[in-house]
Amino acid sequence: MCGIHIPTDENVLVGLERADDAGVYRVSATLALIQTVDFFTPVVDDPYWFGQIAAANALSDVYAMGGVPKTAMNLVAFPVKEMDLSILRRIIQGGLDKMSEAGVVLVGGHSIEDKELKYGLAVTGFVHPDRVLTKKNLVPGDRLVLTKPLGTGIINTAVKAGMAPPELAEKVMRLMAALNRKACEAMARFDVHACTDVTGFGLLGHLAEMVSGSGAGVRLFAKQVPVFPEALGYAAMGLIPAGAHKNREFREAMVAFHDAVDRPLRDVLFDPQTSGGLLISVGAAQAGELLKALGDAGVAPSAEIGEVLPGPEEKIRVE
Amino acid sequence: MKEIDARGLACPAPVLHTKATLDQEKPAGVRVLVDNAASQENVKRFLESQGFATVLERSAGDFVVVGRCGAAPAPAGQPAARPAAESNKIMVMCATDRIGFGDDHLGVKLMVNFLRTLKEMGPELWRLVFVNNGVKLAVDGSEVLEELKAYERAGLKILVCGTCLTHFNLLERKQVGETTNMLDIVTAMQLADKVVNL
Structure with missing residues (x-):
């Protein structure tokens, strides 16, 4: 436009x-x-x-x-x-x-x-x-919460390749069809500063949108991000949708990976999601209670996956 | 070397094609042709997951992955594949495409010679970083491109400053290394045991 x-x-x-x-x-x-x-x-x-x-x-x-x-x-x-x-x-x-x-x-x-x-x-x-909750209001000190596991794009690619078992395909289907309604209702009771949903750009792509122009930076705890473990295996085999590679090329200049974050996990963090979870930036003091409320509402596996830092600006450090 | 033509196929078909050939014919080496970068990356990962050493090439608009079974014997004159150095990690940062001041022509020659000789550092050479004018060494037309690609194949991590590539309008012409940012560079400096600046 x-x-x-x-x-x-x-x-x-x-x-x-x-x-x-x-x-x-x-x-x-x-x-x-x-x-x-x-x-x-x-x-x-x-x-x-x-x-x-x-x-x-x-x-x-x-x-x-x-x-x-x-x-x-x-x-x-x-x-x-x-x-x-x-x-x-x-x-x-x-x-x-x-x-x-x-x-x-x-x-x-x-x-x-x-x-x-x-x-x-x-x-x-x-x-x-x-x-109104927008993407653009990250506050340094906030905690980041994700409400659905990642890996649906990679698993759908494996399904297309005929390499994923039907039980897994069904599990992923149910997850994609799950509404973000309960997650939204749960977060309404807390001091939420920014929110988006994780879809085609992958977790890191959407996080990059949140951090752009925010004046803040983000530290992501890669090991705490909920993922389908099978997606890591498929990614290692190269069953990766083209969109994941595009997402990485587009945003890699904003992302610094620690050496310990291996390649399949990096791929999953860039994996395009269909009907993914909410990515919520909440005041640190309330992060624990929000997670509990999400758990009580049956929104699982939600997890705290990172924190908002005063800087370096517009950078995502993945550890 | 078994050749697989997977051009015109979308992900994940090129990987499945390659897998079928490996399953049926068990070749010691394959050359897979695809028509886009994403498929090239996926086939590379698949071959590596099957124990192949891979090399990426471009050929007349096509994307090629060459895979050799087992650890690849290093081609003559190129540094051998090596494990990441743990004892002493040396980071070399080139902020220019020539060495020293005085005669620029001589400076360029010296830089080419320096990068060719750098392999003598052996496994202690841990990161090679290009910033400012240095990024011109990592784009097409660079005299040391083949040497740099050989370093990368042997496992050396080469970082090329994204801001600098954008500044010189060279982003599309980068041929080797990962596009990187200042945070990556600063983190690498912190982790390195020794930083050599040029």
């Missing part, structure tokens, strides 16, 4: 210039709308699971802003000449079931014919204008 003038107004609390998880527009002193849209091609073979995952992924941006999703519209691209319509019904059913789990109502949608199947949602949520 570089070079294109985008008009704005005073009620745009979060707009394009911020490149955050969603746009936020103030309606009144006590209400702001969160708007976001996301859709993609199938990440799993089962249409019902794909529908759930695509919906959970689209809803996640509202949770990452600290909001409550309220309404949604379906976005569908479907190869109607080549594929049976029953597949589309299963996808939409998966999306609908996820929306009811989130307390969201479907109010419309749009479908087009396309050679490649795509599904997702445009979601609207509510938030108090003073309670």
